[in-house]
Amino acid sequence: MSAPEYINDISRVKGISDKELESLKPVMDKFEFKSNEYYLSLINWDDPGDPIRRIIIPCRDELDEWGKLDASDEKKYSVMPGLQHKYSSTAVFLASDSCGGYCRYCFRKRLFIHPEQKEFLTDYQAAYDYVRRHKEVNNVLITGGDGLMLSTGKLEEIIRNLRSIDHVRIIRIGTKLLSYNPYRVINDPELSELIKRYSLPDRRIYMMLHFSHPREITDISLDSCDMLIKSGGILCNQTPLLRGVNDDPQILGELFNKLSYMGIAPYYIFLCRPTVGNLTYAVPVEEAFHIFQSARGLCSGLGKRAKITMSHADGKIEVVAMTEDNIIFRIHRAADPDDSGKIFICRRNSQAYWFDDYSEILETVYHQDLEY
Ligand code: SF4
Structure with missing residues (x-):
């Protein structure tokens, strides 16, 4: 099949009635829309709660007041634009x-x-120079947006430059295209050649995929993943835990299992950041942890590899455990290296969506004070 056509004008989406289009106008005034024929064909339009529809078709609840546009203070960590x-x-x-x-x-x-x-x-040259000067950088993530929306020629240029920097061992490409448009891989053998050329035994190329629901794993997306694996790419998957999409242990467990069958490591399950428009998709921390643990109970060890975390401004905060009264977090990746591995024991709060909603921190344990 030829590459599906991208659609930015929601009125061209056939399954949406005129009445619904009218009601979505304020949402469209505020947020962007984009999809494509392939992904829209996965929607069951007879089901108003269809999970694929929920991922891509706007809803009125996006107008609910919540959060910030840059919920994790990404700008604070930008050393230059991009x-x-x-x-x-x-x-x-x-x-x-x-x-x-x-x-x-x-x-x-x-x-x-x-x-x-x-x-x-x-300014790519400045970016390469920055990475070259920072010898502590052993991996670079190419994302955006979606890393595979770049042409293969542009990706080749970036990867070639990064491969010329000896301390960069891992190159990651962040992409949801294996869900949204697997033809990007299928129709471009040069992309597989590129992965083959630069994913070396001691310095691999990782593809950070974004399957959120088992129904996104179609025959054609299976083929596209297989092509990348055969090219020597290492595939991992990360997705937020999303209300109405994968907030069911059976669905999430099925996703973990299918990924493990395909040779894709379930990597991160993210709690939704408090980003403007996203309240309707967010699941409170403790409910999400319960769903996550129940889903893992349906999997082999290989399906259980994901961690459930928050991409907080201070670092990736993992939800580790819950007792009847308390919840335990650990800083899995820390912006400040001194915080790495730090543990917080907090009083439970079933209404909390984010770490900052836990006002009662009972104990903080530093990594270096732990006995192993
Ligand atoms: S979550 Fe990722 S794939 Fe989805 S729209 Fe945002 S940047 Fe693109």
Whole structure:
């Protein structure tokens, strides 16, 4: 099949009635829409609660007041437009200014709403120079937007330059295109060749995928994943835990299992950041942890590899355990290296959506004070 056509005008989506279109106008005034024929064909239009529909089709609840546009203070960690350096070993290139569809729950929707703020990478030479000077950077994530929306030629240029820096061992490409448009991989054998050329035995290329629901894993997306694996790419999956999409242990467990069958490591399950428009997709921390643990109970060890975390301004905060009264968090990746591994024991709060909602911190334990 030829590449599906991208659709930015929601009135062209056949399954949406005129009445619904009218009611969505205020949402469309505020947020961007993008999808494509392939992904829209996965929707069961007879089901108003269809999870694929929920991922891509706007809803009125996006107008609920909540959060900020930059919920994790990403700008604070930008060392130049389009280059973030928050964790010492990781540099992030916001290289692509687009995606194969716009997830309604996107945590970077500000980039699409306010392109004039120029948060994308344009000065690549300066970015390579920065990474070259920072010898602690052993991995670079190419994302955006979606890393695979870049042409294969542009990706080749970026990867070639990064491969010339000896201390960069891992190159990651962040993409939801294997869900939104797997034809990007299928129709472009040069992309697989590129992965093959640069994913070396001692310095791999990782593809950070974004399957949120088992129904996104179609025969064609299976083929596209298989092509990347056969090219030597290492595939991992990360997704937020989303109300009405995967907030059911059976669904999430099925997703973990299918990924493990495909040879894809379930990597992170994210709690929804408090981003403007996203309240309707968010699941409170403790409910999410319960769903996550129940889903893991349905999986083998290989399906159980994901961690449930918050991409907080201070770092990736993992939810580790819950007792009847308390909840335990650990800083899995810390913006300040001194915070790495720090544990917080907090009084439970069933209404909390984010770490900051836990006002009662009972105990803080520093990594270096732990006995192993
Ligand atoms: S693929 Fe990522 S960056 Fe693109 S819309 Fe979805 S969440 Fe946002």
